[in-house]
Amino acid sequence: MVFTLEQHDSHSYRRKARMISFAMTGQLIIFGMLFSMLLTSTFGSSPWLYALGIFLGLLATSALFAVLRERPWMAEMRYVWQLRQYLSQISGFLPTLRRAVEENNRAALDIVTFYHAGVTQLAELNGRTPPNDAAWLAETTHLAEKREALGLPAQVDTFDSQDLHAFKRS
Incomplete structure:
Protein backbone atom coordinates (compact mmCIF):
# COMPACT_ATOMS: atom_id res chain seq x y z
CA MET A 1 0.00 0.00 0.00
CA PRO A 72 -14.63 12.90 7.11
CA TRP A 73 -13.89 14.88 10.29
CA MET A 74 -11.60 12.05 11.41
CA ALA A 75 -9.34 12.36 8.33
CA GLU A 76 -6.47 13.96 10.27
CA MET A 77 -6.64 11.28 12.98
CA ARG A 78 -6.64 8.47 10.37
CA TYR A 79 -3.69 10.09 8.62
CA VAL A 80 -1.62 10.30 11.82
CA TRP A 81 -2.51 6.72 12.83
CA GLN A 82 -1.41 5.46 9.43
CA LEU A 83 1.76 7.55 9.57
CA ARG A 84 2.61 6.09 12.98
CA GLN A 85 1.91 2.59 11.73
CA TYR A 86 4.21 2.97 8.73
CA LEU A 87 6.96 4.64 10.76
CA SER A 88 6.78 1.80 13.27
CA GLN A 89 6.97 -0.73 10.46
CA ILE A 90 10.03 1.00 9.01
CA SER A 91 11.76 1.31 12.39
CA GLY A 92 11.86 -2.49 12.65
CA PHE A 93 13.96 -2.57 9.50
CA LEU A 94 16.22 0.44 10.22
CA PRO A 95 19.47 -1.46 10.90
CA THR A 96 19.13 -3.37 7.62
CA LEU A 97 18.04 -0.26 5.74
CA ARG A 98 20.98 1.75 7.06
CA ARG A 99 23.41 -0.91 5.86
CA ALA A 100 21.73 -0.90 2.45
CA VAL A 101 21.98 2.91 2.31
CA GLU A 102 25.75 2.58 2.66
CA GLU A 103 25.66 0.26 -0.37
CA ASN A 104 23.81 2.98 -2.33
CA ASN A 105 20.58 0.99 -2.47
CA ARG A 106 18.03 3.45 -3.85
CA ALA A 107 14.98 1.79 -2.26
CA ALA A 108 16.63 1.86 1.17
CA LEU A 109 17.69 5.46 0.64
CA ASP A 110 14.11 6.41 -0.26
CA ILE A 111 12.64 4.57 2.74
CA VAL A 112 15.05 6.08 5.28
CA THR A 113 14.55 9.55 3.80
CA PHE A 114 10.78 9.06 4.04
CA TYR A 115 11.24 7.86 7.63
CA HIS A 116 13.11 11.05 8.54
CA ALA A 117 10.45 13.22 6.89
CA GLY A 118 7.66 11.28 8.62
CA VAL A 119 9.22 11.45 12.08
CA THR A 120 9.77 15.18 11.64
CA GLN A 121 6.18 15.73 10.52
CA LEU A 122 4.79 13.61 13.34
CA ALA A 123 6.77 15.61 15.90
CA GLU A 124 5.49 18.88 14.45
CA LEU A 125 1.87 17.67 14.40
CA ASN A 126 2.17 16.70 18.07
CA GLY A 127 3.64 20.08 18.97
CA ARG A 128 7.10 18.75 19.72
CA THR A 129 10.40 19.75 18.26
CA PRO A 130 11.73 17.41 15.59
CA PRO A 131 14.66 15.20 16.64
CA ASN A 132 17.80 17.29 16.81
CA ASP A 133 20.38 15.08 18.49
CA ALA A 134 23.76 14.75 16.84
CA ALA A 135 23.19 11.25 15.44
CA TRP A 136 19.85 12.20 13.86
CA LEU A 137 21.24 15.38 12.31
CA ALA A 138 24.32 13.54 11.05
CA GLU A 139 22.18 10.86 9.44
CA THR A 140 19.90 13.49 7.85
CA THR A 141 22.92 15.30 6.41
CA HIS A 142 24.43 12.01 5.22
CA LEU A 143 21.17 11.06 3.47
CA ALA A 144 20.94 14.45 1.77
CA GLU A 145 24.54 14.17 0.55
CA LYS A 146 24.00 10.63 -0.74
CA ARG A 147 20.80 11.64 -2.54
CA GLU A 148 22.55 14.60 -4.14
CA ALA A 149 25.54 12.50 -5.20
CA LEU A 150 23.23 9.95 -6.81
CA GLY A 151 21.18 12.67 -8.51
CA LEU A 152 18.01 11.84 -6.56
CA PRO A 153 15.46 14.41 -5.41
CA ALA A 154 16.01 15.72 -1.88
CA GLN A 155 12.47 14.90 -0.69
CA VAL A 156 10.64 11.59 -0.59
CA ASP A 157 6.94 12.01 0.14
CA THR A 158 5.66 8.52 -0.62
CA PHE A 159 6.26 5.10 0.87
CA ASP A 160 5.19 1.74 -0.48
CA SER A 161 5.10 -0.90 2.24
CA GLN A 162 5.89 -3.53 -0.40
CA ASP A 163 9.39 -2.03 -0.70
CA LEU A 164 10.23 -3.37 2.78
CA HIS A 165 9.78 -6.98 1.67
CA ALA A 166 13.13 -6.79 -0.10
CA PHE A 167 14.85 -6.26 3.26
CA LYS A 168 15.01 -8.96 5.88
CA ARG A 169 15.09 -7.98 9.53
CA SER A 170 18.40 -8.43 11.24
Missing part, protein backbone atom coordinates in the same frame (compact mmCIF):
# COMPACT_ATOMS: atom_id res chain seq x y z
CA VAL A 2 1.35 3.42 -0.95
CA PHE A 3 1.30 6.14 1.70
CA THR A 4 1.89 9.80 0.85
CA LEU A 5 2.85 12.53 3.30
CA GLU A 6 0.19 15.22 3.52
CA GLN A 7 0.23 18.68 5.04
CA HIS A 8 -2.06 19.21 8.04
CA ASP A 9 -2.42 22.10 10.45
CA SER A 10 -0.82 21.04 13.73
CA HIS A 11 -3.07 23.24 15.89
CA SER A 12 -6.21 21.85 14.29
CA TYR A 13 -4.90 18.29 14.65
CA ARG A 14 -4.03 18.70 18.33
CA ARG A 15 -7.39 20.35 19.09
CA LYS A 16 -9.28 17.49 17.39
CA ALA A 17 -7.09 14.87 19.06
CA ARG A 18 -7.78 16.35 22.51
CA MET A 19 -11.50 16.63 21.82
CA ILE A 20 -11.72 13.03 20.59
CA SER A 21 -9.62 11.75 23.51
CA PHE A 22 -11.86 13.48 26.05
CA ALA A 23 -15.02 12.26 24.30
CA MET A 24 -13.81 8.66 24.15
CA THR A 25 -12.63 8.75 27.75
CA GLY A 26 -15.97 10.15 28.88
CA GLN A 27 -17.81 7.56 26.85
CA LEU A 28 -15.71 4.76 28.36
CA ILE A 29 -16.43 6.00 31.88
CA ILE A 30 -20.17 6.34 31.24
CA PHE A 31 -20.51 2.98 29.47
CA GLY A 32 -18.33 1.26 32.08
CA MET A 33 -20.42 2.65 34.92
CA LEU A 34 -23.69 1.89 33.11
CA PHE A 35 -22.79 -1.72 32.37
CA SER A 36 -21.39 -2.22 35.88
CA MET A 37 -24.57 -0.83 37.44
CA LEU A 38 -26.77 -3.00 35.23
CA LEU A 39 -24.79 -6.16 35.97
CA THR A 40 -24.54 -5.59 39.73
CA SER A 41 -28.21 -4.62 40.06
CA THR A 42 -29.19 -7.77 38.15
CA PHE A 43 -26.75 -10.34 39.58
CA GLY A 44 -25.61 -8.79 42.89
CA SER A 45 -22.44 -7.00 43.90
CA SER A 46 -19.17 -8.58 42.87
CA PRO A 47 -15.78 -7.16 41.86
CA TRP A 48 -15.88 -9.47 38.83
CA LEU A 49 -19.16 -7.96 37.67
CA TYR A 50 -17.70 -4.46 38.02
CA ALA A 51 -14.70 -5.55 35.96
CA LEU A 52 -16.99 -7.17 33.38
CA GLY A 53 -19.02 -3.94 33.18
CA ILE A 54 -15.87 -1.93 32.54
CA PHE A 55 -14.77 -4.44 29.90
CA LEU A 56 -18.17 -4.22 28.19
CA GLY A 57 -17.86 -0.42 28.32
CA LEU A 58 -14.49 -0.70 26.61
CA LEU A 59 -15.98 -2.94 23.92
CA ALA A 60 -18.87 -0.52 23.33
CA THR A 61 -16.51 2.45 23.14
CA SER A 62 -14.26 0.58 20.72
CA ALA A 63 -17.21 -0.41 18.53
CA LEU A 64 -18.49 3.17 18.34
CA PHE A 65 -15.00 4.45 17.62
CA ALA A 66 -14.58 1.89 14.82
CA VAL A 67 -17.78 3.17 13.21
CA LEU A 68 -16.83 6.85 13.59
CA ARG A 69 -13.24 6.59 12.37
CA GLU A 70 -14.32 6.62 8.71
CA ARG A 71 -16.11 9.96 9.06
